[in-house]
Amino acid sequence: MHTDALSLPDGTQLDGDLCIVGAGAAGIALAMEFVGTATRVLLLEGGGFDLEGPMQALYRGEVVGRPYYPLDATRLHYFGGTTGHWGGFCAPLDPIDFTTRAWVPHSGWPITRAQLDPFYARAHPLLDLGPFDYRSAFWEQQDPRRERLPLDRTVLEEKVWQFSAPTRFGSKFRRALVDAPNVHLYTHANVVSVVANESARAIDAVQVRQFDGRTLRVRATQFVLACSTMQNVRLLLASNDLATTGLGNAHDQVGRYFAEHLEMPAGTAVLTRPQSMQHYAYDFGVTKARAELRLTDAQQQARGVLNATVAVEPAPESGEARSTFEAESPEDVELYRRATKDSLTADMKSTEQVYDAERVRAKPFFTLMTRQEQAPNPNSRITLSSERDALGVPRVRFDWQLTALDKHSMRTLYSSVGREFGRLGIGRVQLRDWLLSDDLTWPSLVSGGWHDTGATRMHQDPKQGVVDADCRVHGLGNLYLAGAGVFPTAGSANPTLTLVALALRLADRLKG
Ligand SMILES: Cc1cc2nc3c(=O)[nH]c(=O)nc-3n(C[C@H](O)[C@H](O)[C@H](O)COP(=O)(O)OP(=O)(O)OC[C@H]3O[C@@H](n4cnc5c(N)ncnc54)[C@H](O)[C@@H]3O)c2cc1C
Numbered sequence: 341m342h343t344d345a346l347s348l349p350d351g352t353q354l355d356g357d358l359c360i361v362g363a364g365a366a367g368i369a370l371a372m373e374f375v376g377t378a379t380r381v382l383l384l385e386g387g388g389f390d391l392e393g394p395m396q397a398l399y400r401g402e403v404v405g406r407p408y409y410p411l412d413a414t415r416l417h418y419f420g421g422t423t424g425h426w427g428g429f430c431a432p433l434d435p436i437d438f439t440t441r442a443w444v445p446h447s448g449w450p451i452t453r454a455q456l457d458p459f460y461a462r463a464h465p466l467l468d469l470g471p472f473d474y475r476s477a478f479w480e481q482q483d484p485r486r487e488r489l490p491l492d493r494t495v496l497e498e499k500v501w502q503f504s505a506p507t508r509f510g511s512k513f514r515r516a517l518v519d520a521p522n523v524h525l526y527t528h529a530n531v532v533s534v535v536a537n538e539s540a541r542a543i544d545a546v547q548v549r550q551f552d553g554r555t556l557r558v559r560a561t562q563f564v565l566a567c568s569t570m571q572n573v574r575l576l577l578a579s580n581d582l583a584t585t586g587l588g589n590a591h592d593q594v595g596r597y598f599a600e601h602l603e604m605p606a607g608t609a610v611l612t613r614p615q616s617m618q619h620y621a622y623d624f625g626v627t628k629a630r631a632e633l634r635l636t637d638a639q640q641q642a643r644g645v646l647n648a649t650v651a652v653e654p655a656p657e658s659g660e661a662r663s664t665f666e667a668e669s670p671e672d673v674e675l676y677r678r679a680t681k682d683s684l685t686a687d688m689k690s691t692e693q694v695y696d697a698e699r700v701r702a703k704p705f706f707t708l709m710t711r712q713e714q715a716p717n718p719n720s721r722i723t724l725s726s727e728r729d730a731l732g733v734p735r736v737r738f739d740w741q742l743t744a745l746d747k748h749s750m751r752t753l754y755s756s757v758g759r760e761f762g763r764l765g766i767g768r769v770q771l772r773d774w775l776l777s778d779d780l781t782w783p784s785l786v787s788g789g790w791h792d793t794g795a796t797r798m799h800q801d802p803k804q805g806v807v808d809a810d811c812r813v814h815g816l817g818n819l820y821l822a823g824a825g826v827f828p829t830a831g832s833a834n835p836t837l838t839l840v841a842l843a844l845r846l847a848d849r850l851k852g
Contacts, residue, residue, distance in 0.1 A: 341518065341524045342525045342526075343525075344526075344528055345550070348556060349554070350555060351557075354557070354558045354559070355380075355559050355560070356382035356524070358374065358380070358560055358564070358850060359382045359546060359559075359564070360382070360384070361384050361531045361564065361565050361566060361575075362385065362565065362566040362822075363421065363510075364422055364423060364568060365423050365426075365509055365836050365839060366823045366842075367383065368420070368510075368513050368517070369463070369509075369840045369847075370846060372466070372517070373843075373844060373848075373851075374523060374851075375516060375517070376520065377522060377851070379851075381520075381523040381524065382560060383526065384531055385418075385525065385528075386418075386530035387417045387527065387528070388418055389514070389527060395418065396412055396416070396418075397729070398412075398530070399571075400412045400735060401725065401735045402735065405738065405739035405740040405741050406740045406741065406782075407784065408740055409790065411738060414792075415790075419525075419527060420511065420514075422790075423507065424510060427506055427834075428467075429501055430467060430503065430504055430833075430834060430836065431474060431500065431502065431833035431837065432456075432457075432474060432838065434647060434832075435454075436647060437647055437831035438452050438453050444829070446717075447829050449827075450800045450808070450809040456841055456842070456845065459841035459845045460472055460837065460838075462841070462844050463844060468507045470502055474502075476497075476498040476631055482629075489766065494636060495639055495760060497634060499632050499833075501631070502628055503630075504836075529548045529558075530731055531558075531567070532548065532549040532575075532732065533546070533547045533575070534546050534547075534579040535547060535581070536581075536816070540815075540816075541816060541817060542816060542819075543563045543819045545558055551730055562818045562850055563818060564822050565819070565822070566821075568792060568823055569722075569792035569793060569824055569825035570736050572821055572823060573722045574722075574733065574734070574735075574736055575733075576796070576806075577595065587816065588807075588814060590802065590814075590815060591802055591804075594796060595723055595796075596718045597717060597718055597720065597721070597795060598720045598740060598794050598795040599713065599716065599717070599794040599829070600714055600793070601711055601714070601791045601793075601830060601832070601834065602710055602712040603788060604786060604787045605708065606708060606709075606771065607754050607757075607769055607771045607772060607775070608706070608707060608770050609706040609707075609708055609757075609770075612767055620632065633652070634648065634832065635648075645753065646746065648712035648749060648832045650709065650757055651709040652706045653706060653707045653708075653709055708757065710750055711833075712749060712750055716794065716797075716828065717741055720739065720740055720794075722736055722737070722795050723736075723737045723739070724736070725737040751771070755771065792824060792825065793830040796825035797825070797826060797828045798811065798826045799828060802814035810849045811826055811842065822839070823839050824838070826842065
């Protein structure tokens with residue numbers, strides 16, 4: 341069933357068993373699990389079926405820490421959520437991501453990768469992914485053209501990624517949800533506050549408000565906030581009538597430990613056998629999978645670094661990555677000559693000239709692109725701004741912060757890749773200057789992957805996290821969170837596969 345909440349009179353009250361706030365990747369995956377059950381689901385979506393300017397403007401916020409993208413441009417506020425423009429890169433988190441790593445303060449999930457595996461497998465068809473198999477050997481067998489680099493696999497190994505269509509949740513699941521007799525989808529139903537009972541130990545209702553001031557009250561037995569990381573934080577902090585510091589925030593944890601993925605080019609490679617990178621390149625037509633390079637778990641531990649991968653991507657025909665590469669020795673020049681054969685530009689006719697110029701301009705160049713987790717940092721945080729949106733809700737004040745461990749980890753990975761390519765004689769890697777410097781210098785815009793994780797993290801101790809291992813908000817009997825906000829650490833993998841798997845796991849818990 342579907343109702344446009346704009347058609348409802350002021351003061352309407354809705355009742356159900358399960359109220360899900362937000363119809364993006366997490367909210368839709370959760371709601372789909374209840375289709376055809378006896379549970380009366382109320383799915384409240386703030387936006388309509390299409391993007392609308394005033395609705396999107398509700399996402400505006402203050403950026404006070406590291407420069408970041410405009411907050412109303414990253415996440416999408418309509419049915420289907422941010423899957424309306426996501427890229428579809430998917431991989432599960434690695435087993436090590438769930439463990440407590442002595443060299444990564446505040447690391448460790450209260451659940452293991454093995455516990456999440458059945459839900460990853462169930463999430464795959466929702467995201468239109470291939471088999472739930474991320475072993476490099478499995479994907480090599482699918483395509484005989486693929487070959488593996490002869491790496492020292494005690495140091496570096498492959499991490500496989502798969503690519504979703506990318507599936508747009510709004511288009512894919514709209515019909516099934518609207519036709520479901522036990523699911524009632526309300527569009528234009530922006531929740532502005534979560535109303536706790538008198539003891540502030542459970543939720544009675546959520547309140548929806550329209551731009552013209554009309555309100556709805558929605559009651560249910562169980563509530564799930566699935567509004568995206570920043571919106572979930574905002575709603576918890578803004579719902580401060582009874583709990584003055586915000587719901588679930590008795591220990592000042594809501595909004596802390598925000599983490600992005602550092603997704604940025606930080607080096608360039610020139611390779612003698614570019615065809616050896618086939619296993620590592622996109623191949624949408626054949627397998628929709630590719631490998632990236634990561635430091636083994638043992639190396640991460642030995643060198644005290646975070647989890648990350650490096651993609652070796654053919655550099656575009658024009659642009660910074662392929663344009664220059666500095667030669668540091670005659671051996672380098674010889675390697676470039678072999679790699680580039682006849683593609684030296686006209687003004688660089690001989691090896692000597694190239695070396696004299698200490699620069700070579702040639703193909704094939706590759707960009708080294710990182711995907712790295714961010715060290716959990718309580719000071720990387722989301723709070724509320726003094727400015728309010730058109731519905732009267734305080735906007736987000738976003739203070740994104742990085743640490744020395746983030747930079748140390750990226751540099752360690754890149755130099756390991758460089759050393760390994762050099763040892764094998766297959767190429768040379770050049771790091772960006774800012775990565776070589778010892779200080780905390782970063783480029784002016786450190787690009788994140790548009791992945792909001794953390795800020796409502798999972799921890800069994802209410803003093804160290806916001807939700808428990810079942811994604812239930814500490815201290816509140818019937819309020820749950822869905823989305824990447826519950827990740828204590830985010831690994832190197834993009835978040836959507838994991839947050840959908842967690843939503844399916846939550847569905848099982850709620851049914852139980
Ligand atoms: C450009 C871009 C590329 C990306 N590429 C990838 C990728 O390749 N791989 C990957 O894994 N991830 C990627 N992501 C991230 C991915 O889009 C998110 O992880 C995912 O969409 C988050 O799901 P969600 O359900 O938590 O939030 P969303 O998908 O944002 O959904 C939240 C929903 O809640 C609704 N809502 C918000 N507030 C309220 C309210 N107060 N009341 C009612 N409803 C509300 C919103 O309208 C929305 O429908 C990308 C993101 C961006 C921006």
